[in-house]
Amino acid sequence: MLVKIKKINFKIIVNCLIIIFCFLIIHVNVLAEAGESATAQIAGVHDANISESLKQKKERINQLQEQINEYQKNINYQRQQSLSLSNQVNILTNEVSKLETEIDLKNNQIEATKIEIKETEDKIANTEQNIAAQKLRLSEFIKTMNRLDQKNMLEIILTAENFSDYYNHLHTLSVLENNTSDILSELKNFKDNLVATEQKLETEKKSLENFLAELDQKKVLLEERSYAKKNLLKESRNSETKFSSLVSQLKAEQNTINADIVNLEKQLRKKLTGKDNKLDALGDADFIWPTVSHIITTSFHDPDYPFRYIFEHPAVDLKSPQGSAIKAASSGYVGTAKNAGMGYSYVMLIHGDGFSTVYGHLVKIMVTPDQFVNAGDIIGLSGGMPGTPGAGRLTTGPHLHFEIRKNGIPINPLDYLP
Secondary structure, eight states: HHHHHHHHHHHHHHHHHHHHHHHHHHHHHHHHHHHHHHHHOOOHHHHHHHHHHHHHHHHHHHHHHHHHHHHHHHHHHHHSSSOOOHHHHHHHHHHHHHHHHHHHHHHHHHHHHHHHHHHHHHHHHHHHHHHHHHHHHHHHHHHHHHHHHHHHHHHHHHHHHSSSHHHHHHEEEEEEEHHHHHHHHHHHHHHHHHHHHHHHHHHHHHHHHEEEEEHHHHHHHHHHHHHHHHHHHHHTTTOHHHHHHHHHHHHHHHHHHHHHHHHHHHHHHHTTTTTSTGGGOOOOOOOSSSSOOOOEEETOOTTOTTTTOOOOOOSSSEOTTTOOOOEOSSSEEEEEEOEEEEEOEEEEEOSSTEEEEEEESEEOOOOOOEEEEEETTTTEEEEEOOTSSBBBBSOSSSEEEEEEETEEEEEEGTTTOO
């Protein structure tokens, strides 16, 4: 009788434990789902606000892009017209307006990207919260399974009054195992999404860096085009006749500078490649950037070059603050170190393999002709500020005019710089 009572009591205890564990499972699931639902509702409202802000920014970006396209159409049309002062002023006016709009565009792109970054960061935070919640649920399930698993199979059979009790126990374990498997699967999905979202965040941050750099460049160009317009009106005194005379003078100056560089290089290269062949001792002409900044304000043969009506731009203009150190782009021989006072001052270096380099708008020259320099040596200080020594008349702000020539002919430096 005593054995029977113990058996019945033990059975009751086991069944109660099963019921309690099942209740705990349901309770944990309900709380977790309720928490996730509340979080999802809050996140949904927040996401809707962000999406609306992002939508407005993108609409503004599209409007600005349309305005930019219109300005470009006007510029292209003006360039097809005959050369005149009014025509050049119209081109510069449209270029200034276009750049102002492009700056507005970049600001909106920056703001839109910041919104996207915030949205992505919020998604990462929500995913991390979901992972933490799922880990908690998993921990509770494992604890429950461990408690049930502490009873061996023989004890379960002996304490079960009928097959139904035995089946219920096994079914409870099966439910726990299935729930554990589901949680593990959800955890994997959350973690995969987290990795993808973090990669998206890195891409967005990189886009933001690029937009900020482009914004800085657009501001420099705006300043240069504004000055070019102001200087053009000043030099021509708003007279078509004086403008025509000015163009002729500037074209003659550029032709003289180019002829001097080409002729002098030929003479010096012939001298240097005599029996001693000093250029061979320099090795291959490998190039480095002559400035700290790699920002290009005017490209090689740039269609937007403000003085294109005088000559094709045979160089790249590199952003360089007034008075910055300028380095030799490759080891070479100083062919020319022309200090033109308030005119156009420049240095020409002769290298092996038929290459030469030209460094223009120097406010100070720190080498002398017939001198050899190594790549990276300081050869002068950058200039270009209008009205300062070495700047010349064809400049719109501080920068380095950098040419690479092959057999005397200007080539695109970007094809040779690292």
